[in-house]
Amino acid sequence: MPHAQTILLHQYENSPFSEKVRLALRLKNLAWSKVDIPTIMPKPDLIPLTGGYRRTPVLQIGGDIICDTALILREIEKRHPERSLGFGGHEGVHSMVASWTDRQWFQTTVGLIFGTLGEHIPQEFKDDRAKMTGRGFDTDQMKAAVPMLKDQWRAHLSWIEERLEAGRAAGHGDYMMGSKPGLCDVHAHMNIWFLNKNLPELTRQFLARTPLTEEWFDQLNGISGQKPETIGSSDALEMAGQAAPRLVAASVGNEAQGLAPGERVSVAPDDYAQDWVTGELVSAHANKITLYKVDGAIENLHIHFPRAGYLVRRVTD
Numbered sequence: 001m002p003h004a005q006t007i008l009l010h011q012y013e014n015s016p017f018s019e020k021v022r023l024a025l026r027l028k029n030l031a032w033s034k035v036d037i038p039t040i041m042p043k044p045d046l047i048p049l050t051g052g053y054r055r056t057p058v059l060q061i062g063g064d065i066i067c068d069t070a071l072i073l074r075e076i077e078k079r080h081p082e083r084s085l086g087f088g089g090h091e092g093v094h095s096m097v098a099s100w101t102d103r104q105w106f107q108t109t110v111g112l113i114f115g116t117l118g119e120h121i122p123q124e125f126k127d128d129r130a131k132m133t134g135r136g137f138d139t140d141q142m143k144a145a146v147p148m149l150k151d152q153w154r155a156h157l158s159w160i161e162e163r164l165e166a167g168r169a170a171g172h173g174d175y176m177m178g179s180k181p182g183l184c185d186v187h188a189h190m191n192i193w194f195l196n197k198n199l200p201e202l203t204r205q206f207l208a209r210t211p212l213t214e215e216w217f218d219q220l221n222g223i224s225g226q227k228p229e230t231i232g233s234s235d236a237l238e239m240a241g242q243a244a245p246r247l248v249a250a251s252v253g254n255e256a257q258g259l260a261p262g263e264r265v266s267v268a269p270d271d272y273a274q275d276w277v278t279g280e281l282v283s284a285h286a287n288k289i290t291l292y293k294v295d296g297a298i299e300n301l302h303i304h305f306p307r308a309g310y311l312v313r314r315v316t317d
């Protein structure tokens with residue numbers, strides 16, 4: 001059984017956002033464990049940890065549950081500053097890069113993969129994603145768009161090549177921000193990894209035209225790190241029930257809505273899977289909001305969300 005402060009990642013193999021965290025953990029050579037979670041709802045052993053947040057991955061460390069890779073990666077860096085993935089003087093840049101890779105580029109990748117593999121995708125998966133997005137998940141429509149999506153995908157890829165080329169020309173090294181990999185590389189790697197996992201031939205066709213990116217991609221994939229231990233989901237739940245969250249001061253920054261610790265608030269992503277998670281506000285600052293006594297979750301947990309990309313509303317009833 002892992003100890004209280006084990007890094008426990010709730011994830012599944014073909015999840016590109018999980019791969020971001022796995023790559024970061026490999027780059028930092030940290031020990032970690034994983035729980036393999038379902039790719040579609042229901043997720044009966046995840047929801048008691050998150051209070052309704054269903055996306056992948058989720059990080060469990062003791063009594064702290066961290067939702068969304070934007071916060072997961074920051075939290076791992078904070079708790080394990082050794083072998084840093086940051087670049088002094090460039091703080092903030094990685095989050096801006098992530099908002100490009102996670103939203104605009106990711107949607108192109110999703111359309112390209114599911115438009116190409118359409119008929120091989122199980123109906124339950126399509127139904128789940130249609131319900132989750134609220135916009136439908138029409139693989140025929142995606143299929144019709146594939147030629148345009150290929151154009152788009154290549155254009156995004158070319159930004160990485162341009163970055164790597166300029167970095168080399170300036171003698172700054174072979175990675176996004178310098179001579180070692182960091183969070184910008186982790187974000188930039190995700191869409192290529194996801195496409196390569198599902199459509200390897202097409203990925204290699206694209207990469208053949210961006211040789212520096214191909215070399216960089218293979219280099220990152222070659223980093224081995226530590227092999228995770230797999231934990232059963234019910235054991236993870238039991239661990240969470242026995243754990244205490246890290247102590248944090250009940251505090252707020254300059255909250256635009258005037259929220260105060262102890263108030264009941266709801267939090268949800270602003271893009272898809274908009275399931276509201278409701279609990280008592282512990283703290284709220286520029287990059288993190290923390291809830292306690294969350295409805296539908298184990299009571300003792302602190303559940304954390306990022307701020308950018310997440311809606312917060314006061315519960316009035």
Ligand SMILES: N[C@@H](CCC(=O)N[C@@H](CS)C(=O)NCC(=O)O)C(=O)O
Pocket residue numbers: 014015016017018038039040041054055056057067068069070102
């Ligand atoms: N902004 C989120 C996005 C996470 C996300 O969309 N993950 C996908 C899988 S890679 C997902 O949740 N799909 C639905 C599911 O797994 O239930 C993050 O960075 O963690």
